[in-house]
Amino acid sequence: QQQVKQSPQSLIVQKGGISIINCAYENTAFDYFPWYQQFPGKGPALLIAIRPDVSEKKEGRFTISFNKSAKQFSLHIMDSQPGDSATYFCAASRVSSGGSNYKLTFGKGTLLTVNP
């Protein structure tokens, strides 16, 4: 059972454009939603993360939008650059009241290509 569904699988954007990647989750107990960026042959690196008490978080050109009622969150990359070309993963985890294992459930990834 896939608990985090990510779309699209691949995305091509022109330099300067806006890249939008969407994720939907099923478990309403999830309360931490990070996005990871991965370049070929490298490990993923945390890009930005959000908790459900806010609807939007912005860090530079990267913004997470969060819709708790719809159980969806998205990554927006403004002014996309060729250097942003990578695979992006959304993820979600749950922290129980007694402390948790902080397991991350990942989406299947989106391959972003930004053309010059």
Add this chain to the structure above:
Amino acid sequence: DGGITQSPKYLFRKEGQNVTLSCEQNLNHDAMYWYRQDPGQGLRLIYYSQIVNDFQKGDIAEGYSVSREKKESFPLTVTSAQKNPTAFYLCASRLRTRGNEQFFGPGTRLTVL
């Protein structure tokens, strides 16, 4: 420099052989994780450990084993029971006081011939 190291970067083994992947961290992180990555499949959790001498199965533990004898080290053994071991393996760690944030190593690409 603090970080997570995985070795080797590339590993080739013959079918039927066990192989151990190394993961070391000098971040003083409490928890460590092993993920498997296949094309188009995202990252799937194999095993995780919150403290030394304790570990739990993740979503795809069959055919794998781990140990956590030291805080800094969390080796993964891919046994001959793993039916499709060729994949990219990622190790991650987390500091308990930093909440959910996991830091990943550079990965090991295992190819079973």
